[in-house]
Amino acid sequence: xxxxxxxxxxxxxxxxxxxxxxxxxxxxxxxxxxxxxxxxxxxxxxxxxxxxxxxxxxxxxxxxxxxxxxxxxxxxxxxxxxxxxxxxxxxxxxxxxxxxxxxxxxxxxxxxxxxxxxxxxxxxxxxxxxxxxxxxxxxxxxxxxxxxxxxxxxxxxxxxxxxxxxxxxxxxxxxxxxxxxxxxxxxxxxxxxxxxxxxxxxxxxxxxxxxxxxxxxxxxxxxxxxxxxxxxxxxxxxxxxxxxxxxxxxxxxxxxxxxxxxxxxxxxxxxxxxxxxxxxxxxxxxxxxxxxxxxxxxxxxxxxxxxxxxxxxxxxxxxxxxxxxxxxxxxxxxxxxxxxxxxxxxx
Numbered sequence: 001x002x003x004x005x006x007x008x009x010x011x012x013x014x015x016x017x018x019x020x021x022x023x024x025x026x027x028x029x030x031x032x033x034x035x036x037x038x039x040x041x042x043x044x045x046x047x048x049x050x051x052x053x054x055x056x057x058x059x060x061x062x063x064x065x066x067x068x069x070x071x072x073x074x075x076x077x078x079x080x081x082x083x084x085x086x087x088x089x090x091x092x093x094x095x096x097x098x099x100x101x102x103x104x105x106x107x108x109x110x111x112x113x114x115x116x117x118x119x120x121x122x123x124x125x126x127x128x129x130x131x132x133x134x135x136x137x138x139x140x141x142x143x144x145x146x147x148x149x150x151x152x153x154x155x156x157x158x159x160x161x162x163x164x165x166x167x168x169x170x171x172x173x174x175x176x177x178x179x180x181x182x183x184x185x186x187x188x189x190x191x192x193x194x195x196x197x198x199x200x201x202x203x204x205x206x207x208x209x210x211x212x213x214x215x216x217x218x219x220x221x222x223x224x225x226x227x228x229x230x231x232x233x234x235x236x237x238x239x240x241x242x243x244x245x246x247x248x249x250x251x252x253x254x255x256x257x258x259x260x261x262x263x264x265x266x267x268x269x270x271x272x273x274x275x276x277x278x279x280x281x282x283x284x285x286x287x288x289x290x291x292x293x294x295x296x297x298x299x300x301x302x303x304x305x306x307x308x309x310x311x312x313x314x315x316x317x318x319x320x321x322x323x324x325x326x327x328x329x330x331x332x333x334x335x336x337x338x339x340x341x342x343x344x345x346x347x
Contacts, residue, residue, distance in 0.1 A: 027071050027119060029208025035062040035169065036259060036272060039082055039198020042174075046086065046104065046137070048187040053089060055104060057082025059262050062169065062200040066114060074114040078129060080151075080171060081107030082196060091184070106135040106194055108149045108173060124156045133177045133194040145192045147177025158252065163206055166276070168255045170199040201255045203275060249333070257325035266312025266321050270305040273325070277301030290343035293336045300332035 041055035059082060066076030083106075088099035110131025117124045133147040155169035179190040256276065262268035277298050307328075308321050316324075 026209075027068050027116075028206035029068055031066045031068070031074075031076075031165075031204050031206045033062070033064060033066075033167070033202045033204035035167075035200035035202030036060065036262075036268060037062070037198055037200030037255075038258060038261060039171075039196050041082065041106070041193070042195040042197075043193040046192070047089070047183040048189045048191065049184055050186075053086050055082075055086075055106070056084060057106070057196070057198070058084045058264075059268065060196070060198045060200055062171070062202060064112070066112070068116075071119055072116050074116070075111065076114070077109070077111050078131070079107060079109045080173070080196075080200075081105065081135065082198075100139060103138040104135070105138075106133070106196070108133050108151070108175075108194065108196075110149075112151070122156055122158055124154070126152075126154050128152045131173075131175075133175050135177075135192075135194065137183065143179060143181065143183060145177045145179045145194075147175055147192070147194055149173050149175030149177075149194050157204070165204045165206055166252065167202045167204060168199065168252060169202060172197050199255070201252070201259075201272065250330075253326055253329040253333075257322050257329065260308070260321035260325060261318050263318065264312075266308040266310075266316070269321055269325060270309035270312070273301055273308065274305040277305065290339040293339045293343075296335045296339060297332060300328070300335065304328045304332070 037060040039057050039060040041057055043055040045052040046055055047053065060080070061083070062078065062080040064076055064078030064080075066074045066078075068074045084104050086102045086104055088101050090097050091100045108131035110129055112127050112129030114125055114127040117126070129151045131149045131151065133149040134145065136142050136144045151171050151173040153169060153171040155167055157165050157167035159165045174195040175193075177192045177194045179192055182190055256272060257269070259269040259272045260266065304325065308324060311321060311324065
C-alpha cells in the first residue's frame with residue numbers, strides 16, 4: 001500500500017467536497033462503519049536492539065460507531081490499527097543463528113468527536129480522538145504492549161441510498177507505549193511508538209433520523225404539463241457534470257483501488273470490490289431509473305472482483321491490479337451513466 005498516495009487523495013477529496021457540498025439538516029442518527037486502507041508507522045526500532053527492524057504496516061483497519069447529536073456534531077468510539085509480517089530477524093539459538101519471522105499487530109481503541117463541515121451529496125468532515133493503544137508481537141508466543149494515543153484527520157462521505165454510505169478518511173495518530181517486558185534479551189528498553197499515518201476507504205451502515213420537529217417541505221405545484229414532462233425527463237447523472245464531482249468520483253475510485261497494494265495476491269482488492277457491489281446493489285437500486293443500471297453495476301463489480309483475484313493468483317503485479325481496477329471502475333461507471341441517460345431520454 002502507498003500511504004503517500006492515499007493521503008493526497010483524501011486531501012483532494014476534502015478540498016473538492018468543501019467547494020460543492022451544500023448545508024443540509026437531513027442526517028442519520030446512527031452510523032456503523034468498517035474500513036480498510038494503508039499507512040505508515042514512525043516506529044523505527046521495534047525490538048530496541050542494534051540493526052533493528054522498522055514497522056511498515058501492510059494493512060490498516062478501521063471500524064466503529066458514531067452518533068450524530070445534530071447536523072454538525074457527533075461522538076462515538078473507534079478501533080483502528082495495522083498489521084504486518086516483519087522481515088526475518090537473525091537470532092542466536094541453541095542450534096546457532098537462525099532467521100525468525102514475527103507478526104506485529106498495533107491497535108487503538110477509544111472515543112472520537114466529529115465535526116461535519118457541511119452536508120450534501122458529498123459530506124466533508126474532520127475528527128479528533130483519544131484511545132488506549134495496545135498490540136502484540138507473535139512467534140509463536142505473544143508479547144503485548146500497552147499505552148495511549150490521540151488522533152486527528154479529515155474525511156468525506158458519499159451516500160449510497162438510504163442506509164449505506166462510502167467514505168474516504170485520513171488519520172494521523174501519535175502516542176506512546178511500552179512492552180510488558182524486553183522483546184529480546186539484548187533489548188535496551190521496553191518502549192514502543194504506536195504512531196500511524198494513513199488512510200482508509202470505509203463502508204457504513206446508517207439508520208435513524210433527526211427528530212421530526214420540522215414540517216416536511218411542501219411539494220411544488222406543477223401546472224404546466226410540458227414543464228412536468230421536462231422535469232421527469234431530466235436524467236440523473238451519477239458521475240456528475242461538475243469538475244469537483246469528477247475529482248471526487250475519481251478520487252474514490254483510486255482510493256478503493258489502492259487495496260491492490262496490500263501484497264496478498266489481490267485478495268483485499270477483490271473483497272473490497274465485492275463488498276462494494278453488494279452494498280451498492282442493496283442501497284442504490286431504488287435510486288436508478290433504468291433497471292439495467294443495477295445489473296451493470298453489480299455484475300461488473302462482481303466480475304471485476306473475480307478477475308483481480310484470478311490475476312493476483314496468476315502472478316500479476318500490484319501495479320497491474322491497480323490499473324485494472326481503476327480502468328474497470330470507470331468503464332462500469334460509464335456503462336451505468338449511459339444506461340441512466342437513455343432511460344431519461346425515453347421518459
